[in-house]
Amino acid sequence: MKSFGPVRAVDGVSFTVEAGSVTGYLGPNGAGKTTTLRCLLGLVAPDSGRALVGGRPYASLTAPLTEVGAVLEATSFHPGRTARNHLRILCTAAGLPQSRADEALAQVGLADAAGKRVLGFSLGMRQRLALAAALLGRPRVYILDEPANGLDPAGIEWLRGFLRHLAHEQGAAVLVSSHVLSEVEQTVDNVVIIARGRLVRQGTLTELTSNGRSVVRVGAVNAAELGPALETAGGAVERVEDGLLRVRGLTAEEVGRIALDRRVALRELVEERTDLQKVFLDLTEER
Ligand SMILES: Nc1ncnc2c1ncn2[C@@H]1O[C@H](COP(=O)(O)OP(=O)(O)O)[C@@H](O)[C@H]1O
Ligand SMILES: [Mg+2]
Structure with a gap:
């Protein structure tokens, strides 16, 4: 000290x-x-x-x-x-x-x-x-x-x-x-x-x-149907814009499988690496 x-x-x-x-x-x-x-x-x-x-x-x-x-x-x-x-x-x-x-x-x-x-x-x-x-x-x-x-x-x-x-x-x-x-x-x-x-x-x-904070970005024409299905499967879904969702709590593979089950066509499916800068800011700003 x-x-x-x-x-x-x-x-x-x-x-x-x-x-x-x-x-x-x-x-x-x-x-x-x-x-x-x-x-x-x-x-x-x-x-x-x-x-x-x-x-x-x-x-x-x-x-x-x-x-x-x-x-x-x-x-x-x-x-x-x-x-x-x-x-x-x-x-x-x-x-x-x-x-x-x-x-x-x-x-x-x-x-x-x-x-x-x-x-x-x-x-x-x-x-x-x-x-x-x-x-x-x-x-x-x-x-x-x-x-x-x-x-x-x-x-x-x-x-x-x-x-x-x-x-x-x-x-x-x-x-x-x-x-x-x-x-x-x-x-x-x-x-x-x-x-x-x-x-x-x-x-x-x-x-x-890592630390379980990874986010999956998924683009789908029929996002309105996909969103609730992802939530049912335990995902936390955020609507970024029309047809674009950000999902926490599910892997990209799980999101892809749910979309396939629902026959929802995807335009994009990306697992975003957690931005350490964001973690850093969260950690340091809140204290
Ligand atoms: N010689 C000093 N006299 C008085 N306060 C100091 C002195 N050195 C550092 N401090 C204070 O201690 C804190 C930590 O400073 P510092 O170690 O320089 O931080 P950092 O390098 O992370 O920017 C700050 O609040 C700073 O104002
Ligand atoms: Mg310094």
């Missing part, structure tokens, strides 16, 4: 990030994501509870850069330094070879900007530079606070692939926060959702998107 005066920023949130997987830490602005990550990185002392990296408090790590790669919100860089020099200074401080600076810049797609001053960098380039800094020590754990902020769509697409590569091919444990679910939806294996400092839901992406 961590309070700032009367504000309980994080309260009773507990989760584990496994090696080889990407965990999305999601919640609206002000939910407590940054505070949690700062607790993990030893930048904020929790009032109670613990946040451990590889079973140990961050402050006790002897070579943090080689164990944890962190990207925090609004990382500040010395504006007059070049990207390469910024990273080389970090290498020196951490006892890493200087060659890691250019390697990391290449990994994040900033090789061409290595000799440029950070002053002229866009927000997206700064995010990439912060990520390059996190990569320097080839850590096995990544803690990234809203790393997609400021990236253009191509940058977000690149980040997705990159985080999946770190986790799935290199076996890293990746924790990535976002207030925009769609940014990470295609990246994460596990999801932890918080709102107003409290844990709302956690599980695998599959668990959170």
Whole structure:
């Protein structure tokens, strides 16, 4: 738990990030994501509870850069330094070879900007530079606070692939926060959702998107006859427009069979995957 005066920023949130997987830490602005990550990185002392990296408090790590790669919100860089020099200074401080600076810049797609001053960098380039800094020590754990902020769509697409590569091919444990679910939806294996400092839901992406909430969209010329038949079979039917129904509680196969029994011709029969964004909004707005 961590309070700032009367504000309980994080309260009773507990989760584990496994090696080889990407965990999305999601919640609206002000939910407590940054505070949690700062607790993990030893930048904020929790009032109670613990946040451990590889079973140990961050402050006790002897070579943090080689164990944890962190990207925090609004990382500040010395504006007059070049990207390469910024990273080389970090290498020196951490006892890493200087060659890691250019390697990391290449990994994040900033090789061409290595000799440029950070002053002229866009927000997206700064995010990439912060990520390059996190990569320097080839850590096995990544803690990234809203790393997609400021990236253009191509940058977000690149980040997705990159985080999946770190986790799935290199076996890293990746924790990535976002207030925009769609940014990470295609990246994460596990999801932890918080709102107003409290844990709302956690599980695998599959668990959170299925959960009996699937909806079947069915189009039929004779929907007036089909609707009641579906209700008799236990479906909750919503009339979207003339001849178009949305059905909960039945699978597409069951809907198709009922239509066949009634000799109702279908124009369309689609099982809509639950939109996680909608689940996310429902979960976070009601609290
Ligand atoms: N240093 C601080 N001083 C006072 N309040 C803070 C501080 N840091 C965060 N808060 C408050 O704690 C809550 C959670 O903030 P934060 O962890 O930044 O959320 P998120 O990263 O999910 O947007 C907010 O109400 C915020 O205003
Ligand atoms: Mg934040």
